[in-house]
Amino acid sequence: MPIYEYECRACEHKFEEWQKISEKPVRKCPECGKRKVKRLISSTSFKLKGSGWYVTDYARKNEGNAESDKKEASASSSTDTNAD
Secondary structure, three states, X not given: OOEEEEEEOOOOOEEEEEOOOOOOOOOOOOOOOOOOEEEOOOOOOOOOOOOHHXXXXXXXXXXXXXXXXXXXXXXXXXXXXXXX
Protein backbone atom coordinates (compact mmCIF):
# COMPACT_ATOMS: atom_id res chain seq x y z
CA MET A 1 0.00 0.00 0.00
CA PRO A 2 1.53 3.38 -0.97
CA ILE A 3 2.39 6.10 1.50
CA TYR A 4 1.21 9.53 0.39
CA GLU A 5 2.65 12.77 1.73
CA TYR A 6 0.38 15.74 2.38
CA GLU A 7 0.76 19.36 3.47
CA CYS A 8 -1.83 21.72 4.91
CA ARG A 9 -1.83 25.11 3.18
CA ALA A 10 -3.33 26.76 6.28
CA CYS A 11 -0.94 25.62 9.05
CA GLU A 12 1.88 24.10 6.91
CA HIS A 13 1.64 20.78 8.80
CA LYS A 14 3.16 17.89 6.81
CA PHE A 15 1.99 14.33 7.33
CA GLU A 16 1.91 10.92 5.66
CA GLU A 17 -1.02 8.58 5.04
CA TRP A 18 -1.05 4.89 4.10
CA GLN A 19 -3.77 4.64 1.45
CA LYS A 20 -4.92 2.35 -1.28
CA ILE A 21 -4.47 3.76 -4.76
CA SER A 22 -8.24 3.70 -5.20
CA GLU A 23 -8.89 5.80 -2.06
CA LYS A 24 -9.74 9.49 -2.35
CA PRO A 25 -7.03 11.94 -1.25
CA VAL A 26 -7.14 13.36 2.27
CA ARG A 27 -8.75 16.81 2.33
CA LYS A 28 -8.91 17.66 6.05
CA CYS A 29 -5.79 18.52 8.09
CA PRO A 30 -5.44 16.35 11.23
CA GLU A 31 -3.64 19.21 13.01
CA CYS A 32 -5.87 22.27 12.45
CA GLY A 33 -8.98 20.64 10.92
CA LYS A 34 -9.14 22.95 7.89
CA ARG A 35 -9.86 21.59 4.45
CA LYS A 36 -6.75 23.02 2.77
CA VAL A 37 -4.66 19.87 2.34
CA LYS A 38 -2.75 19.10 -0.84
CA ARG A 39 -0.89 15.94 -1.85
CA LEU A 40 2.83 16.43 -2.35
CA ILE A 41 5.03 14.84 -4.94
CA SER A 42 7.95 13.22 -3.17
CA SER A 43 10.89 11.12 -4.24
CA THR A 44 10.59 7.37 -4.35
CA SER A 45 12.10 5.05 -1.78
CA PHE A 46 14.40 3.37 -4.30
CA LYS A 47 16.95 4.61 -6.78
CA LEU A 48 18.44 2.94 -9.81
CA LYS A 49 22.20 3.36 -9.37
CA GLY A 50 25.40 1.85 -10.60
CA SER A 51 25.49 -0.62 -13.43
CA GLY A 52 21.73 -1.10 -13.11
CA TRP A 53 19.47 -3.72 -14.63
CA TYR A 54 19.52 -2.15 -18.08
CA VAL A 55 23.27 -2.38 -18.45
CA THR A 56 23.55 -5.89 -17.11
CA ASP A 57 20.47 -7.40 -18.74
CA TYR A 58 19.90 -5.69 -22.06
CA ALA A 59 22.80 -3.53 -23.16
CA ARG A 60 25.32 -6.35 -23.31
CA LYS A 61 22.97 -8.48 -25.36
CA ASN A 62 22.50 -5.60 -27.79
CA GLU A 63 26.24 -4.89 -27.86
CA GLY A 64 26.91 -8.52 -28.68
CA ASN A 65 24.43 -8.40 -31.53
CA ALA A 66 25.94 -5.16 -32.80
CA GLU A 67 29.44 -6.66 -32.69
CA SER A 68 28.34 -9.82 -34.48
CA ASP A 69 26.58 -7.66 -37.10
CA LYS A 70 29.82 -5.70 -37.62
CA LYS A 71 31.84 -8.94 -37.96
CA GLU A 72 29.35 -10.34 -40.45
CA ALA A 73 29.41 -7.09 -42.44
CA SER A 74 33.22 -6.98 -42.53
CA ALA A 75 33.42 -10.66 -43.45
CA SER A 76 31.00 -10.21 -46.34
CA SER A 77 32.79 -7.10 -47.58
CA SER A 78 36.16 -8.86 -47.50
CA THR A 79 34.78 -11.83 -49.46
CA ASP A 80 33.25 -9.40 -51.97
CA THR A 81 36.59 -7.67 -52.55
CA ASN A 82 38.39 -11.01 -52.94
CA ALA A 83 35.93 -12.14 -55.60
CA ASP A 84 36.94 -9.27 -57.94
